[in-house]
Amino acid sequence: MALLVLSGCGSNKGSSSESNSEEGKKETFKIGITQFVAHPSLDEALKGFQQAIKDKGLNVDYDIQNAQGDQSNTQTIANNFVGDNVDLIFANATPSALAAANATKDIPIVFTSVTDPVGAGLVKEMENPGGNVTGTTDTHPDAIPKTVKFIDQYLDGKRIGMIYNSGEQNSVAQIDLVKKATEGTDLKIVEASVSTSAEVKQAAESLVGKVDCFYIITDNTAVSALDSVISVANENDIPLFVGELDSVKKGGFAAYGFEYYDIGYEAGEMAAKILTEGKKPSELPVQYPQNLKLLINKKAAAEMNVKILDEWSKEAEFIE
DSSP, rough: OOOHHHHHHHHHOOOOOHHHHHHHOOOOOEEEEEEEEOOHHHHHHHHHHHHHHHHOOEEEEEEEEEOOOOOOHHHHHHHHHHTTTTSEEEEEEHHHHHHHHOSSSSSSEEEEESTTTTTTOOOOSSSSTTEEEEEEOOOOTTTHHHHHHHHHHOOOOOOOEEEETTTTTHOOOOOOHHHHTTTTOEEEEEEOSSSSSSGGHHHHHHHTOOEEEEEOOOOOHTTTHHHHHHHHHHHHOOOEEEHHHHHHTOOOOOOEOOOOHHHHHHHHHHHHHHHOOOOOOGOOOOOOOOOOEEEEHHHHHTTTOOOOOGGHHHHHHHHE
């Protein structure tokens, strides 16, 4: 009898220990990350996403893939994620998000760095995305109008040179917004279309003498080769406006922008809600970026022969 009692007690203790061990284990999620190309803004968005996931305490195995700016690679990456049955896909930039959306209607997809989610066909509406896709956009509604107004008000020349990849839907949407913002002004848009980052420098050089400033929007192809545009702008005293703050830090003259880290972080928070709270992408509205600000690079201004005006300090932040 005594042996039976001891045996029973030992058995119960082991069972309780195993139960507690199981309760202490956290589920490990597999997230496939597809990024269209490597450049500072997209890289910062990725960092923000991963930090949000970490802050939420999730255990995650990441499969991080970069398409190297090749549209066909985005579809291959997305198809592989579907084949691996990942728990969620994080798509960084419009081409990657479109490929993921084409690959699956079941796996949740959270995007960031997407300019026009509705126009791209990723979501039905910003407030009510529908389907299995949601995320954060990198278009602040005031960014382009404020940039155009600044150029119109403070630059003597009226010709704006814009280099972009016409194959990127997000870029076409932004070009249309710039044209709309110039209505009622004397400003003229001079376009140079490229297909790859290797063509960006030649495109910039082709605009010398034809434009009074450059305006590089958040086009992945152009931004990934921004050093080439900066070089041409510096050599020819052409002010270079850019679409995001990371490009100002890299050598652009000025931008109305926000931190891509922040929109990546917000996307990470959305992903956490989907994975741990049972939220569906269709239930999470697409988020706009917050905290738009004007950032001016004083060193770049000197290189491009732009005089810093005292009145800019009322609105702008400056870096050396």
